[in-house]
Amino acid sequence: MERSGLDRRLADAVERVGHGLRALSQRTAREHGLTPLQQQVVLALTAQPEVRREVSALAAEFDVTKATTSDAVSALERKGLITRTPGQDGRRRLLALTAEGAEVARALEPWDEPLLRALDGVPEADRATTLHTLLRVIAGLQRSGVVSVARTCVSCRFFRRDAHPDPVAPHHCGLLDAPLPLAELRVDCLEHEPATT
Numbered sequence: 068m069e070r071s072g073l074d075r076r077l078a079d080a081v082e083r084v085g086h087g088l089r090a091l092s093q094r095t096a097r098e099h100g101l102t103p104l105q106q107q108v109v110l111a112l113t114a115q116p117e118v119r120r121e122v123s124a125l126a127a128e129f130d131v132t133k134a135t136t137s138d139a140v141s142a143l144e145r146k147g148l149i150t151r152t153p154g155q156d157g158r159r160r161l162l163a164l165t166a167e168g169a170e171v172a173r174a175l176e177p178w179d180e181p182l183l184r185a186l187d188g189v190p191e192a193d194r195a196t197t198l199h200t201l202l203r204v205i206a207g208l209q210r211s212g213v214v215s216v217a218r219t220c221v222s223c224r225f226f227r228r229d230a231h232p233d234p235v236a237p238h239h240c241g242l243l244d245a246p247l248p249l250a251e252l253r254v255d256c257l258e259h260e261p262a263t264t
């Protein structure tokens with residue numbers, strides 16, 4: 068399919084952002100003696116609900132193999148930053164941060180501050196439209212198998228597209244039974260359930 072010059076430039080711009088974030092993540096991880104994946108694991112263990120704090124769930128979340136995630140987890144265990152405890156079924160091994168790991172997580176938390184600062188001064192309407200567009204891109208990448216896990220509004224079975232005439236809040240959440248302002252679309256919603264189509 069022939070692509071417009073705009074699509075090409077958008078793809079190049081997104082790739083450029085990706086390069087910048089990878090370099091930033093490598094720098095902040097190195098400052099704490101971690102690899103970027105180990106940094107992701109530490110940060111995920113502060114944010115994810117218990118059900119996702121295990122190797123296979125994290126591997127899917129990060130789009131890497133279980134073996135690679137398991138290596139990162141073992142390295143973090145050796146560094147004294149995380150522990151594994153049996154889950155309720157006795158088989159699963161739930162991961163948790165140690166006190167030292169929680170301290171490292173707190174220090175890592177502002178790792179993407181330069182990205183947030185770069186958004187300063189962009190009008191809210193533009194940021195909201197960008198969020199909406201990026202969620203549609205993520206959903207497209209999920210459909211084509213590039214992204215494994217995305218719990219966003221636009222890929223949710225409760226999402227009703229263009230249910231309202233208001234351009235600021237055109238969509239609707241069937242679970243909350245409320246309009247969804249573009250600026251409040253969720254990127255990682257706990258109530259998300261995948262749409263079937």
Ligand code: SF4
Binds near residue numbers: 226243253
């Ligand atoms: S349940 Fe969550 S992800 Fe689904 S539409 Fe509602 S707010 Fe969005």
